[in-house]
Amino acid sequence: MGTTTHSSLPFGAPVNESYARALGDKIFPQSTQRVRPYYSGVGEDSIQLDFSYDATSCGVNVVNAITAAGGALPTTSRYYRAAPTTQSQVISDTKEGIAQMVQFWNDHAFDVAGYLPHIRPLMGNDAHNQFFGRHLNYKLIDGGSNQCPDKTRAAAIQAGDQDHAFSVFNDFSADSVNNTTAYNMAADLNSAIPANRRPMHFGELWEPDSTMANWAPFAWTQFATGSTIVRQLASYVCGNLVGKPASRSPNDEAHGGYSHTKRVFGLVHTDVPDAVGLANEFKGQLDKFGCGHGVITKEIAYNGTDFAKAQQDNANLVLQLQLAGVTSVIMLTEPVQPLLQLNQANQQNYHPEWIWSSYGYDDSSTVQRLYMNNGNENAGSFGTSNLGVPGGFGFGAGDPFYMYHAYHTKDPATGWTCDPTSDNGMSNGGKEDAFCKAPTAIVTYYYTMLPMIGGMFFAGPDLTPQHVTAGLQAFPSTRYGGNGPTDDPRPALVGAGPGKYGFVVDSVEWRWRPDYTSPVPEKKAQWTEYPDCQRHYVNWPNDLAVNWHPNEPAFGAWCGDPKTGYPRTLPDDGNH
Incomplete structure (x- = not known):
């Protein structure tokens, strides 16, 4: 694997140096000079961005609902603060994270473009206008949540007609933790704003390829599309699970479980149109992979708009x-x-297997730990992940932290130097948590914004949705980890390709283990196991991804401990 260093980026983020430079040499701009008239939102020296968030928690307050249900919100770690427990804290962290990201990219676009030798010379040398002579301006707009679609539509019209934004961003954590908000925003931009001045939209999550194609070239997801997720999940169900006992049920039959019973499948999703469409696509993929949609014995669609109604229906x-x-x-x-x-399942002494995917970020420590107070219920959690290894189960810092750390190395009020190499260096007994540690909101928002930033680099001086999309689709296939492109085989394989509007193309199998503790520096209760040696698949059971074929070194190199199954990690994994 390539060498990871801290030498080339002044803000301290580790980089797989030689690999990043080799990859950058393959990337070319889609334009080489400005063309008038400029696209909507693009000025002589500025680019207008709008960030949507749920300013008033319209509908049921999700943070309150999680707390009332005993959900285990993320506690503090070496690099990040504890998750907000009030709506005012959610809003404060969201605003802080957005402001930090925009400042960072305005200050450091040249540094990052230093890895793009065919693009950096076109960007000029004006430190105040690093995006080809332009800088980023931004505005916060109240797009509400999935519980108030009228507010979302009003925000879409504001972004297009009043703010003349080049791009609108939605983020899962700022949208009351529901991807339908982003879907509604993209749909409203598509229907309300003419195509010749329609803002781009970033932050789509888990939508079908057909939906993304209908919105082309304006909308992108930062991870895998919904179609990729359900295709791979269907291949996993058909190839690995059908016809076998439900061995990952946490209990035996005498205690409400099914660990010796042949699997009988149920399917649960919301009743909103995009979720129903994706569920139907999943069933179609079950047919294609040979086990047939008839393996779904019971399908239930719960209310995806009225939170309180869905909650009332959960027992049934x-x-x-x-x-x-x-x-x-x-x-x-x-x-x-x-x-x-x-x-409810725990109260009803019902302990099945719970099969998850990247839909809903359900393949993450944050979500699975949310369920840790449900008796032993999440001991039955397993499935597929498109986020790579460690991906959603990461235990280190990642680029979102280093973005924040660039501006928080020394507390001006106390003189304390924030030292990421130790817990106390980032905390000082808790007194420096608010300064040294990044808000949790910056993590998902960083990845929401990252494709837009890359797309602006790749577009070149003539910034249009068409050039952004063409540049993103031409991005070379690579593995992309917490610190960017890498030749480490474990992170997710990205590479949209022509006609695609999402990035991640492979997936891994995981199983949640309440009896594990994550590695240092996180060292939190409950973590994941990779039952299949961290191998990556395009489709199960035999279509392995690049780097993971039986004749390649990674195939048998990343198996867990033979006695405990605990995943193999490298000593430096948690330090960057």
Whole structure:
């Protein structure tokens, strides 16, 4: 693997130096000079961006609902603060994270473009206008949440007609933890704003390829599309699970479980149109991979707009699964109602397998730990992940932290120097948490904004949605980890390709282990196991991804401990 250094970026982020330079040499701009008239939102020396967030928590307050249900919100770590427990803290962290990101990219676009030798010479040398003679301006708009679609549409019209934004961003954590908000925003931009001045939209999550194509070239997801997720999940169900006992049910039959019973599948999702469409696509993929949609014995669609109504229905939802004899529940869900559903399952002594994917960020430590107070219920959690290794189960800092750390190395009020090499160096007994540690909101928002930044580099001086999209689709296939492009085989494989509007193309198998503790520096209760040696697949059971074929070194190199299954990690994994 290439050498990771801290030498080339002044803000301290580790870089796989030689690999990043080799990859950058393959990237070329889509334009080489400005063309008038400029696209909407693009000025002589500025680019207008709008960030949507739920300013008033319209509808049921999700943070309050999680807390009331006993959800375990993320505690502090070496690099990040504890998750907000009030709506005012959510808003404050969101605003702080957005401001920090925009400042960072305005200050450091030249530094990052130093790895793009065919693009950097076109960007000029004006430190105040690093994006080809322009800088980023931004505005916060109240786009509400999935519980108030009228507010989302008003924000879309504001972004297009009043703010003349080049791009609008939605972020899962700022949208009351529901991807339908971003879907509504993209749909409203598509229907309300003419194509010749329509803002781009970043932050789509888990939508079908057909939906993304309908919105082309304006909308992008930062991870895998919904179609990629359900295709791979269907291949995993058909190839690895059908016809076998529900061995990952946490209990045996005498204690409400199914560990010796042949699998009977259920499917749970919301009733909003995009989720129903994706569930239908999943069932179609079950047909294509040979086990057939008939393996789904019970399908339940819960209310995806009225949070309180869905909550009232959860006891009946669980009862229906139990009465149908479902041993293995496939969850194509957002992460919050399942907290309440797993609560109900535990109360009803129903302990099936819970099968998750990247939909809803359900393949992450944040979400799985959210369920850790549900008795032993999440001991039955496993599935597929498109986020790579460690991906959503990461235990280090990652680039979002280093973006924040660039401006928080020494507390001016106390003189304390923030030292990322030790817990106390970042905390000083808790007294420096608010300064040294980054807000959790910056993590997902960083990846929401990252494709837009890359797209602006790749577009060249003539910034248009067409050039941004062409540049993103031409980005070379590579593995992309917490610190960017790498030749480490474990992170996710990215590379959209022609006609695609999402990046991640492979996936891994994981199983949640309440009996594990994550590696240092995180060292938190509950973590993940990779039962299949961290191998990456395009489709199960035999279509392995590049770097992971049986004749390649990685194939048998990353198996867990033979006695405990605990994943193999490298000593430096948590330090960057």
